[in-house]
Amino acid sequence: MYNYTDFDTAYVASRNAQFRRQVERRISGALTEDEFRPLRLMNGLYLQLHAYMLRVAIPYGTLKSDQMRQLAMIADRWDKGYGHFTTRQNIQYNWPKLSDVPDILDALGEVQMHAIQTSGNTIRNVTADHFAGAAADEIGDPRPTAELVRQWSTDHPEFQFLPRKFKIGVSGAAHDRAVTKSHDIGLRIVRGGNGQTGYEVLVGGGLGRTPMVGQVIRPFLKKEDLLPYLEAIVSTYNTMGRRDNKYKARIKITVFENGMEKFRDAVDARFEEVKRDWTGVNPEVLAHIEQSFLPPAFRNAPVDGYETARKADPVFRAWTDTNLTEHRQPGYAIVTVSLKAHGATPGDATSAQMRLLADLADKYGHGELRISHEQNVVLPHVHKSDLWALHASLKTEALATANFGLVSDIIACPGMDYCALATARSIPVAQEIATHVQAIGLEEDIGALKIKISGCINACGHHHVGHIGILGLDRAGVENYQITLGGDHTENMVIGERAGPGFAYDEIVPAIERLLRAYLDVREDASETFIDAYRRLGPAPFKAALYPDEAARDAA
Amino acid sequence: MARAFIPKVVTANALIEGDVVYLTADDIWSRNHAEAELIEDEAHAQLRLLKADRQRDRVVGAYLADARMGDHGPEPIHFREAFRTRGPSNYAHGKQEAGNV
Structure with missing residues (x-):
């Protein structure tokens, strides 16, 4: 696994020292909140509903055991004894005091971690397939690529004030477990015609207010061209992207409004320029990165x-x-x-x-x-x-739940229990679906199913790509939950379709139960999963289950 | 006719802990919604918000939130503000933990 070089260590330490002084000036009143906000966001510190929240990057979702122990220490010493792992492979602490944050960042630095660029209009924490280096279907390990991108993007002088935030995800396997098609840039390691590995580059994916599936901008990019090509895409976006409207500022809108052809031409032109001046990656740096991700010493033992x-x-x-x-x-x-x-x-x-x-x-x-x-x-x-x-x-620590990939293995954003942007709660909906499905004993029978819940339109809970997606909204001062059906988060990404009118807080769990029972009724046999049944039959039987009164009216 | 003014409280987060606070009639930041000053006049509300905004070394993100008079003092109207008086629903953390509701 990657170990910081002296350069990395010195950089993180100097950033932490800088932020410590900024916090001091904020507490003394020398900095206003308007002046301080962009500085704290650059260091992952948000102000949420009940407290500050510190978002710590876990680059490409990879942790060493000593890092995990330090995360536990921080939770005990400066928070409330727990942390929240997010859909972007970060960990969030929900209760840090402003005055403690510089010490927390130093403690993270001790184990080669930081919170830099976990917020703001910058290139965010680079995410990757969580089975990297282990999966049987892997073509190439995405972690060295993700680490290279992390180093290139961290404190990149041209990309600190992009039109909007920018997310890059990397997958190295046939099955996409990194949701690359929902990223501003998705990189998929693929094998070219000559047997060499390179990248399929996707651009313009994203969930949120305007969900879009990433499109291929370059079917095969040579490995050595990765950074100049990324530089060309982000640079093109930095110039062409809209700054007049926050909701139209993501690269997906830039690509959509200009059309892929025009955007690709602009990137290609910029790529030629960048490449001309590109001096390449320092081979020692590259070797250090590649050596860091060699497989462990596997043993041969009887099973x-x-x-x-x-x-x-x-x-x-x-x-x-x-x-x-x-x-x-x-x-x-x-x-x-x-x-x-x-x-x-x-x-x-x-x-x-x-x-x-x-x-x-x-x-x-x-x-x-x-x-x-x-x-x-x-x-x-x-x-x-x-x-x-x-x-x-x-x-011994309630970590042996056998539900990976089942109904109760729900993605849920923090929602209005914590998040200042949320329009409704997510967590209690997830909790109640899980306990209810266990109580009625259907989980095993239902089998593979992805339920994903977001507490606002920004879609941190990936609801658009859930087989069943739930979106919490504020409808005239009351929590209301919209259901989407048929989403798919894999390499065959599909944005789910809205089923119909939303449900009140106390109606959403019964509505989900009706959906699940409808699936059990209509499936051909136990081998046909929910999503397969939905694809075969379309939404009609599921909508009828969700809205029985309407179905009865239609039948009359 | 202009729409009736919905009474307001001035709320913010404490600078150091981030805990939700409310401005009282005697210019103290209380952690208890019921102790907030219920402001019935729009112009007065703007003045109180300006006062809150100037206290940059004590609070952050001050704004006016709709409220109404209840049995024990002002109470929130919107569910978001109700959550802010309590804390999250998944753990007894925040104000629930401090017993300061």
Whole structure:
């Protein structure tokens, strides 16, 4: 895994020292809030409904065990003993005091972490496939690319005041687990005709107010051209992007309004200019990055004990059936640790859970952890002979929920329980759906299903690409929830369709139950998932379940 | 006819903790909505907001929020403001924890 160079360490330390002095000046009153706001946002510090919130970057969702331990320490010492993992592979602390934030940033610096560019109109934390370096379907590891992009984009002098925020996601596998098509730029590592790997470059994706699926701007980009090409795209956007209207400022609108052809031509022209002056990446820097992501020393050991334990322990078997993903190394598995115990807040982890995960990563997982955009923690390299012991330990901190990919594995943004932008709550809706579906005993029968909940139109909860999406709105001073159906977050991204009028807070869980029961009624057999049934039948039977009165009227 | 003025309270977040605060009639920042000054006059509301804005070393993000008189003092009208008087619904944190509702 990547270790900071002296340059990285010195840079983060100097930024932290700078921010410490800015905080002092704000507290003394020397800086007004208007002057201070852009400075704090550059360092990931928001003001939310009840308190400040510090958003800490977890670059490409990768954590070392000592970093996870430090996140736990920060939660205990300066927050309320927990952290919230987000859909952008960050961790958010919901209760820091302004005066403590400089110390928190120094503590992060001790373990090579920071909160730089987790806000503001800059290139944000670069996200990647959380199964990177482990997945069986991987073409190339996305992490070295993501790290290179992180270094290039951090404090990039030309890109500190873009028209709007800018998100880059990287995937290196056939199956896109990094939602690259919802990013301003999506990079997919692909194999070219000559066998060499390069990038398929997507541009103009995004959810939010105007959801759009990213389009291919270049089907194959040579690896060595990556940074000059990214530079060309962002530079073109910086010039062509709109600054007159915040809601039309994202690159998706720039591409949409100008048309892909015109935008691509402008990027190509700029690319020629950039390339001419490009001196290349320092080969030592590149080598340091590439060496940092070599696979761990996998071991060859028998896995008989694993099968025996599976036969003997039905709880363990259920967990292995849901929470494991195929590893490329024989004898190994990728473990998804669910942060979605029924009734828990999606994405929240207590300091005790973080410490246990760090210890288990050291004991069974080569010290590596990942944070998925689906708000779970991943142990990417676990030998199958260790799974039973791992599972037993996870149970001690309520981390052994066997629901990865099921109804209760819900993405939910913080919503109006924390977020100043939210128009309705998300967390209690997720909690109630999860506990209700458990209470009625349908979770196992329903199988694979993605429910995604956002508490406002900005769509941090990815509701547009949920098989079932829920969007919380404020309708005349009352919380109201709109349902979208048929979304898909994968390489075949689809924006879900709005089902109809919204539901009141106390109607949304019953409405979801009607949907789930309708699916069970109409599916061909248990192998047909919700989304497959929806694709086969279209929205009609699901809408009829959501709006039974209307259906009855139509039938009359 | 001009629309009737909905009474307001001046609310903000405390500079250091970020906790929600309300301006009282005697110019104190209270953490309790019921102690807020309920402002019935639009011009007076603007003056009170200006006063709040000048206290940059104590509060941040002052604004006027709709409110009405209740049994124990002013109470919020919109659900967002009601949440701000309590804290989040998933944990007893914020004002619920401090027992300061």
